[in-house]
Amino acid sequence: MLDVRLYLLQRISALVMVPLVLGHIAVMIYAVQGGLSAAEILGRTSGSVFWALFYGLFVVAVSLHAAIGLRVIAYETLGLAGGGLRALTWGVGGILLAMGLYAVFAVVAA
Amino acid sequence: MNDSTGQMTVQVWRGRGDDGDFASYEVPRRDSQTVLDVVSWVQQYADPSLSYRFACRVGMCGSCAMMVNGRPRWTCRTHVDKVAENGRLEIAPLRNLPVVKDLVVDMAPFFDKWIEAEGVFHPSATREDEIPRIDPESELRLTADQATECINCAVCYAACDVVSSNPDYLGPAALNRAWSLVNDEKDGARAARLDAVSGPGGCHNCHSHQSCVEYCPSELVPTASIAGLKRETTRRLLGLGRR
Numbered sequence: 001m002l003d004v005r006l007y008l009l010q011r012i013s014a015l016v017m018v019p020l021v022l023g024h025i026a027v028m029i030y031a032v033q034g035g036l037s038a039a040e041i042l043g044r045t046s047g048s049v050f051w052a053l054f055y056g057l058f059v060v061a062v063s064l065h066a067a068i069g070l071r072v073i074a075y076e077t078l079g080l081a082g083g084g085l086r087a088l089t090w091g092v093g094g095i096l097l098a099m100g101l102y103a104v105f106a107v108v109a110a
Numbered sequence: 111m112n113d114s115t116g117q118m119t120v121q122v123w124r125g126r127g128d129d130g131d132f133a134s135y136e137v138p139r140r141d142s143q144t145v146l147d148v149v150s151w152v153q154q155y156a157d158p159s160l161s162y163r164f165a166c167r168v169g170m171c172g173s174c175a176m177m178v179n180g181r182p183r184w185t186c187r188t189h190v191d192k193v194a195e196n197g198r199l200e201i202a203p204l205r206n207l208p209v210v211k212d213l214v215v216d217m218a219p220f221f222d223k224w225i226e227a228e229g230v231f232h233p234s235a236t237r238e239d240e241i242p243r244i245d246p247e248s249e250l251r252l253t254a255d256q257a258t259e260c261i262n263c264a265v266c267y268a269a270c271d272v273v274s275s276n277p278d279y280l281g282p283a284a285l286n287r288a289w290s291l292v293n294d295e296k297d298g299a300r301a302a303r304l305d306a307v308s309g310p311g312g313c314h315n316c317h318s319h320q321s322c323v324e325y326c327p328s329e330l331v332p333t334a335s336i337a338g339l340k341r342e343t344t345r346r347l348l349g350l351g352r353r
Contacts, residue, residue: 001276004343007314072315076275 001075001085006068013065020058047110055107059100067093118194120148122160123202126211132200133157145178145185145193149201149213162213169327172263176213177202182268184261184327205268220264220281227280228306229287234298242296250293257290257335259328266322266332278311282322282332285313289335292342304339304346313339 002010031041045051071089074080080088116139121132135152146164153160164174169187176185178193179200190199207215224230235242244251266282267273273281280288288307291297307313313336322332345351 001278001310002314003310003312004308004314004347007340008344008347076272 001072001081002068006071009064010068013061013068016057016061017065020054020061023054024058042107045107048108052104052108055104056101059097059104063093063096063100066096118190118197118199120152121198121200122149122152122213123209124160124212125209127209130209130212132202139190143190145176145183145188145190145199145201146174148190148199149176149185160213161211170261172261175204175263175265175268177205177268182265182325184263184265187327204264206270206273207264207268215264217264220267220283221262223280223284223311224287226306226311227284227288228299228303229284229291231291231294232297232299232302234296244295248295250295253338254290254293257286257293257330257332260286260330261328263327265325265327269321269325271319271321272315272317276311276315278309279315280307280311280313282316282326282336285316285339286330286332286335288313289338292339300352301346304343307339308343308347313343316340 067089070092071085074088075085117136118139120135120137122135124130124133135156137148137151137156140147146167149160149162150164153162162174162176164186165171166173167186169184172184174185175182177183177200178185178188179195179198180202181193182204183193185201193199201213203209203213204215207217207220210216260283262283264283266286270279270282272279285307288303292300292303297303316333316336318333318337320333323330326332342352
């Protein structure tokens with residue numbers, strides 16, 4: 001249930017995610033190893049354009065990638081098609097995007 | 111299994127449409143016996159009402175494909191010795207296609223998808239024009255070569271799990287054919303063909319399971335053709351022109 005546009009979007013979002021996932025894991029290990037508190041982390045992310053762009057882009061890529069991937073699984077495994085499939089695709093993408101951007105906003109808002 | 115005088119029990123699917131069941135037959139074993147030999151023996155000596163298809167018996171026509179022990183095979187070139195599991199032989203109609211009767215499937219959806227995938231040649235010149243010279247060593251010609259020799263047996267179509275789960279999927283054979291024409295310099299419908307394989311049932315749905323490669327009796331590599339189509343359709347979408 002992929003046309004060339006969805007196929008390309010999924011590949012591009014995967015490409016975008018590769019360095020971001022590695023960066024995210026590195027940051028997590030650093031934060032845990034260093035024993036940073038939540039307040040210390042927020043102190044570094046608040047007002048940071050870099051972290052806003054880093055995780056903002058991450059959220060967009062994840063929303064696209066997961067929505068398209070789940071669309072294929074729902075169609076091929078569950079037989080969901082037509083309006084239901086469209087609703088699932090946009091719904092999953094929309095919820096991930098909204099929740100993700102809300103979380104990004106929470107940690108970078110000055 | 112080399113006992114040329116023994117008997118073996120063969121399960122053969124009998125029925126019309128979706129209704130049917132396996133029937134059991136005792137078939138004499140022969141040296142170098144093919145699965146088609148077994149089916150023919152059943153039809154000639156046990157039950158003349160058994161329906162099945164074959165024509166050339168030498169692996170050229172692509173009409174005798176069936177499921178043998180759950181795997182798609184060209185039965186005329188498949189030796190019983192090679193595929194019987196502990197002497198067990200179960201013969202059924204090809205997967206992923208509607209059954210007409212017994213071992214005969216309706217091939218219409220398979221060939222309809224060839225047309226849908228623009229697997230037909232579109233001339234770019236008339237008979238008045240000079241025939242263009244194609245260098246047999248050119249990259250396009252060599253690429254096209256790799257996708258020819260398909261005998262339309264639908265073994266890959268029966269082997270493909272994406273066809274099973276996505277009824278719109280054009281399937282390995284149709285996409286392989288489309289790829290050979292994409293590389294045909296004499297063909298005049300490259301853009302239309304790339305569009306035809308870019309829809310919801312197009313090449314982008316292939317999961318690269320490689321079942322088509324595993325079972326293709328002509329040893330073609332449809333997944334390579336599909337990868338080629340993915341590449342060229344992406345280039346077309348991005349306006350990059352042909353490779």
